Amino acid sequence: MAIPGYDSSNVAEFTLEQAGARIAVVAGVVPDEFGLEKSGREPPVDALSDPVDLVSFDGLKAVEAVKISLVYDPSQLPPGASPTDVAVAVGDDGWEPLESTVDLEETTVTSILNDRPPGSTVVAGYDDRDVEAERAAE
Structure with a gap:
């Protein structure tokens, strides 16, 4: 799983097939224990x-890029929701949606960050931030 702008030989990749989760990182230190597991x-x-935990997340040092990709179930979107209203959400105490890109054909959602995410558990979720912003503007 390439990260745009980075040499693939510098990217450490981890996949958790049964959860449909992939992560790629470019960091100065990636501990051997780092990976993904069902949460x-x-x-x-x-x-x-399903939520996925980033294992040994705190051991990442000098992070340059993190790419998180999750398979999601579009049939779980609320009625009337756009199929592009999906985001990677991350959290420990609550859930924060990240800027994400949706691949409708592959039913995946991907987020690319220039630092470690603000939490150690990730999930694909319905992103209604645009709907809420429209309601607040009315």
Whole structure:
């Protein structure tokens, strides 16, 4: 899983097939224990995938880029929702949607960050930030 702008030989990749999760990182230090595992954490009500934990997340040092890609279930979107209203959400105490790109053909959502995400659990979820902004503007 390439990260645009980075030499693939500098990218460490991890996949958790049964959860449809992939992560790629470019960092000065990537611990051997770093990887992905299914989370025991309760997903948010608008989750479109199972939560996944980033293992040994705190061991990443000098992070330059992180690419998170999750398979999601579009049939779980609320009625009337756009199929592009999906985001990678990350959290420890709550869920924060990240700027994300949706691949409708592959039913994946991807987020690319220039630092480690603000939490160690990720999930694909319905992103209603645009809907909420429209309501607030009315």
